[in-house]
Amino acid sequence: MSTTTLTEIAHSTDLIKNLTLRELRGKYRSSVLGWLWSLLNPLSTILTYWFVFGLILQLPATVGTKTGLDNFPVYLMCGLFPWAFFSSCVSGSMGVIVGNAALIKKVYFPRAVLPLSYVLSILVNFCIEMTVLVILLGFFGVNALVVLPWLLILMMLLVIFTLGISMAVSVLNAYLRDLQHLIGSVLLQIMFYLNPIVYRISDVPKNVELLGFSVPLRAIYLKNPMARFVMAFRQVLYDGVAPALKDFLFLGAASVVSIVLGWMLFSRLEWRMAEEL
């Protein structure tokens, strides 16, 4: 009865647009620099990581296979931006149901538009970041427009993958508020370092000895969809190389599983939402 159907979502385009705009406008309203913050934020992150990992720890960037790039900040950006998109979506989505409690208790509308519009608002930032990155690559003599189709496919898959997880955590957090602490401050932090963002996948040893067992660390890494997304984005942007078909299949499958499970979980739990809040 009050379970959102796909048709309802399709009929809610104006609502999704408005909620996305609310998210975007609300975020930087009353701040002097406004929209500039969406650029300043990732810039400051990049500078910080470059300072710590590039200057202090002297982590080397690989040389781009086709592009010949050898630039640590650019190398970082290629992996960090996709991760930042995923991470902001997941941590922010946990608040969208709880944060809109007043609305959910008083008005009916397809609830799934809340995580959806949140992800879309972050997507706007992600697109800006990617545009800046493509322009930046141009300065370094790399024509990223050649790989644009691959980039767009990857972005689309990442959005689907992220949306599934965002829907799941948004509804779960309404029932179990621990989640926002567990995921927001613990898991996402750990995951940042467990993904090959500041280092390369080739830096990860194939096997490590742990408590007397031999653990196939790199194989485990390659099972993680986010690690594969980070690698694929970097391969496309930094190396200028199209990802292999099997990479696309893996990421496609991960995205489908994520969105289907997220959707199912959401529609299973959403109907009692107004009471739980």
Next chain:
Amino acid sequence: MSDDDIVIRVDNVSKRFRLYHELNRSLKATVFRQGRAKYEEFWALQNVSFDVPRGTTYGLIGQNGSGKSTLLKCIAKILRPDGGSITVDGKISALLELGAGFHPELSGRDNVFLNAAILGLSEKDVKRSFDDIVEFAGLEQFIDTPVKNYSSGMYVRLGFSVAINVDPDILLVDEVLAVGDETFQRKCSEKFAQFRAEGKTVVLVSHGMGSMRMLCTEVALLEHGRMLTKGEPDDVIQEYLGDVVEERNPDGEFGQRWGSGEATIENVEFLANDKPVGSHVNCGDRLVARVRIRANERLNHPVVGISVNTIEGVYVHGTNTRLGEVDLGVVEPGVMIVDWEVPRLDLLRGVYLLSVAVTDETTLAHYDFRQRSFPFTVEVGDGLFEEGVLTMRSTWSVEND
């Protein structure tokens, strides 16, 4: 009535809530308890059925906690019933809370678009009715100001204005009629009237029995989640008010009582046309309230006073023996009977509460004051179906030239 004429069909609907015993529903608590938090089940609605015919104004009444708001939320699809079904034919707009979803940092303009979208209006439609919405709310000057700077009145006005201009087929209203100043209230009433005139359906939840009686074509009475009765507003409201009096009056006392105790009011008996009538009288009757007072000591020129209030609290009439130029003289200890007679009762249909007091000569020292303690119900009687509190025994005449 054919099915086409039913816009809302509530069929055997039940709704259960979980009342959690612990507020702490964290992961730790869940793990240690090994499973879901303990809760008690509470049926907010049980097997409620009714049909709302197209173009009517349907009222839901009942005391707090009777489930009327829950029912409204089920109809609005905010809550899902645990049993039964609700079928709705047409676009619903629910006025459950005004301005829900306003973003404080955004301007009134942006919020109108946002709120209308939440209520299901397309952007094209909002653009078309935008000026109407702003004009109705009377916020032309402030529409580009962030709503965080609005007064609460402005906030609610804008919310109401958006909700009412969504152009729904069915409007669900929960006690929000009482918003804004008088001018705005009048505008709202006009909008409702226009809405009803257009043949649209309204479902109304309210405590204001006067407005319910005036607005509704049919009323349903809920008690503890069950449908007690439904039908003609007058009958149902009468029954409800009767219940309210009985429920709050378990040991025969409805209102408050105070006094220094030199005299006590023992009881009040109602007589209509000289016959004892319990507490039911007819409009037009000769009514006597026979007050039995025990003087506990010698009283010098005591005064007996009586006043009548409607159940909604309107003070209808007040008088006393001194105003009636009756001197009770020196009263020796014992029982005395004081009759208050109304030659022809002009009160209209409804429940009224009688207050009785015995005071000293100055009426300032209260020996016994029993405020709103004696309810009585006035039935139609003379066949008067006029509205309001009083019949004015008015007549009409028409002259044709």
